[in-house]
Amino acid sequence: MTSLLKNAQRLVIKVGSALIAGNGRGVALDAIHDWARQIVGLQKAGRQILLVSSGAVACGMQRLGWEKRPRELRELQACAAVGQMGLAQIYREAFFAHGVHTAQILLTHADLADRTRYLNARSTLAALLELGAVPVINENDTVVTDEIRFGDNDTLGALVANAVEADALVILTDQPGLYTADPRKHPEATLVTEAVAGSPELEAMAGGAGTAMGTGGMLTKVLAARRAARSGAATVIASGREPEVIARLAAGESIGTLLVSRTAPLAAKKQWLADHLQTAGQIYLDAGACKALRAGGSLLPVGAIAVTGEFGRGAAVGCVAPDGREIARGLVNYGASESRRILRHTSGEIEGLLGYIQEPELIHRNNLILLD
Numbered sequence: 081m082t083s084l085l086k087n088a089q090r091l092v093i094k095v096g097s098a099l100i101a102g103n104g105r106g107v108a109l110d111a112i113h114d115w116a117r118q119i120v121g122l123q124k125a126g127r128q129i130l131l132v133s134s135g136a137v138a139c140g141m142q143r144l145g146w147e148k149r150p151r152e153l154r155e156l157q158a159c160a161a162v163g164q165m166g167l168a169q170i171y172r173e174a175f176f177a178h179g180v181h182t183a184q185i186l187l188t189h190a191d192l193a194d195r196t197r198y199l200n201a202r203s204t205l206a207a208l209l210e211l212g213a214v215p216v217i218n219e220n221d222t223v224v225t226d227e228i229r230f231g232d233n234d235t236l237g238a239l240v241a242n243a244v245e246a247d248a249l250v251i252l253t254d255q256p257g258l259y260t261a262d263p264r265k266h267p268e269a270t271l272v273t274e275a276v277a278g279s280p281e282l283e284a285m286a287g288g289a290g291t292a293m294g295t296g297g298m299l300t301k302v303l304a305a306r307r308a309a310r311s312g313a314a315t316v317i318a319s320g321r322e323p324e325v326i327a328r329l330a331a332g333e334s335i336g337t338l339l340v341s342r343t344a345p346l347a348a349k350k351q352w353l354a355d356h357l358q359t360a361g362q363i364y365l366d367a368g369a370c371k372a373l374r375a376g377g378s379l380l381p382v383g384a385i386a387v388t389g390e391f392g393r394g395a396a397v398g399c400v401a402p403d404g405r406e407i408a409r410g411l412v413n414y415g416a417s418e419s420r421r422i423l424r425h426t427s428g429e430i431e432g433l434l435g436y437i438q439e440p441e442l443i444h445r446n447n448l449i450l451l452d
Contacts, residue, residue, distance in 0.1 A: 084314045084340065086332030088247035090128045090209075092313075093119070094237035098254040099320040100135030100167075107139050107170065111320070115252075116174035118326040119214060123180065127330065128209045130244060132217045132237040133171070139163035160221035171216050181213040186220035189357050192239060193396070198352055202243045209244075234300040235357070238307035238315075242351050249308045250329060251301050252320030257337035258298060260285055277309035277339040302339070309341035310354055350449040353409050359398045361389020361416055362406070363442065370401050373408050373450065378441040381422040381430065390416050393438070399448075410448035413439040 085091075095115065102108040119129045137149065137156065140163025150156045168184045175182045185205070191197045208215045219236055234251060241249040261269040275282060282305075286298040298317075305315035318325055318336025329335055346354060365373075369383025379399060391397060392415045399408040412419065414434075419442060422430050427440035 084332075084338065085248055085250075085316065085329050088314075088330070089126070090130075090244060090246045091122070091248050091250055091330070092130045092132060092237055092241040092244070092246045093250045093326065094132040094233055094252065095134065095320060096233070096251075096253045097134040097138050099252060100133065101138035101142070106142055107135070107166070109170065112170055113174045113177070115320075115326060116171070116180075117178065118324065120175065120178040120180050121327060122330050123212065123214075125330075130205065130209070130215045130217065130240060130246070131171075132233050132240055133167060134218070134233045136160045136163035136167055136218055136221055139166045139170075142166075157222045164218065164222070167218070168216070171214075175214055181211070183208050183213050183215050185215050185217040186222075187217065187236065188220050188223065191220075192243070192352075193356055193358065195352065198243070205240070205244050232300045234304040235307070238304040238313075239355050241308045241313045242311040242355055245311055245345070246308075246313050249304070249313050249315045250326070251304065251315060251317045252325065253301065253317060254319065254321065255298065255317075256319045256322075257317050257335075258282065258285060258302065258339075262287065272337050273334060274338045274340065276342050277315060278306040282339070305339040307355070309339070309343060310346050311351055312341050312343070312345035314341055315339045346449065349447075353396060353411070353447070353449045354451065356396045356409060359389075359409060360391035360395035361387060362398045362400050363387055363412070363419065364400045365402070365407075367402055369399075370407060373399065373445075373448065376445060378445040379408075379410065379443040379448065380427055380440070381419070381442050382424060382426050384419070384423050384442055387416055387419045387423065392416075393418075397443075399443070405452065407452050408448055408450050410443035412443055413441060 100108060122129055137160050140159035143162050143166055144159060150159055171182050191201055205215055217240055219233060237249055256271060258272045259269040260272060263269045282302045286302040301317050308315050316329055316336055316338050322335055325335060363384050364386040366383050366385050369379060373379060394411055396409055397412050398406045401407045418434055421433050425433060431437040
């Protein structure tokens with residue numbers, strides 16, 4: 081851990097709801113001001129920091145005097161709207177006490193699924209970092225629906241790390257890190273100090289839901305680390321209640337669990353493709369097409385056997401192997417109805433079937449990313 085985080089120049093720090101809400105005791109103002117002080121210290125040392133903060137609903141609950149998290153969508157979103165105002169004010173005051181500006185960024189998956197909006201968000205974040213401001217990022221809970229939500233801010237933190245090509249993602253939680261099993265049920269469980277992000281055994285270790293204040297558990301953090309590793313970012317899962325945790329991690333001290341990336345960073349366009357949490361449809365492949373994709377080839381219509389979903393030309397779709405696993409994602413050259421008409425046919429037959437030909441491939445290899 082020493083060299084990885086000590087040399088990291090751009091970090092994304094994600095703070096969980098249980099930390100913000102003080103485990104139901106009210107917004108943890110002292111902790112927020114303490115984190116702000118540590119982040120400003122890193123800035124003065126030449127680091128660039130982006131903050132992904134949960135806690136809007138928890139903050140809204142406190143301001144509205146609600147003891148239980150609302151279940152009805154409109155009440156949940158109204159609560160988040162009240163809480164966002166409070167969080168923005170708290171973060172502004174915490175950082176401005178050190179002469180540093182903050183900027184509120186609210187995102188949905190739809191913002192990052194659209195190529196133009198993704199690039200705009202990426203450019204805005206880069207500009208804020210150049211200005212020395214700290215972007216405070218959260219999911220836009222006031223307008224989000226199940227179809228466009230991230231589901232948890234661990235995932236959002238990983239997507240931000242990918243978008244800005246961060247060196248590391250730091251996930252601060254109310255747990256010391258990842259254990260070999262749930263320590264609440266297995267007292268013999270030990271802390272995992274270092275592992276490779278994406279290792280299958282990590283998901284087996286991580287099960288369990290989050291706290292009453294949050295939506296993510298340890299599993300979402302392990303999956304976020306796997307996603308962050310696609311752009312070469314290491315992930316640290318550590319307790320936000322550890323004294324001076326941000327400063328100590330940045331100095332290279334071993335705290336919590338370090339999940340390292342062993343893969344070369346993906347190119348920006350392919351990273352964007354991999355980051356799609358929802359796709360517009362699926363194309364089912366035969367074994368030959370799967371082999372061709374894994375060998376670096378394009379997806380030809382002759383290797384496609386079925387299409388699900390309704391989508392237009394240029395949409396992001398998943399490529400599904402015969403065993404049901406999604407092995408790739410890509411931008412399709414033909415809409416769903418056209419794709420169904422050319423299934424199992426050679427590229428030379430496309431014009432005769434459709435009356436025209438856009439491209440000889442369903443998905444060109446330059447617009448395709450392998451997932452396994």
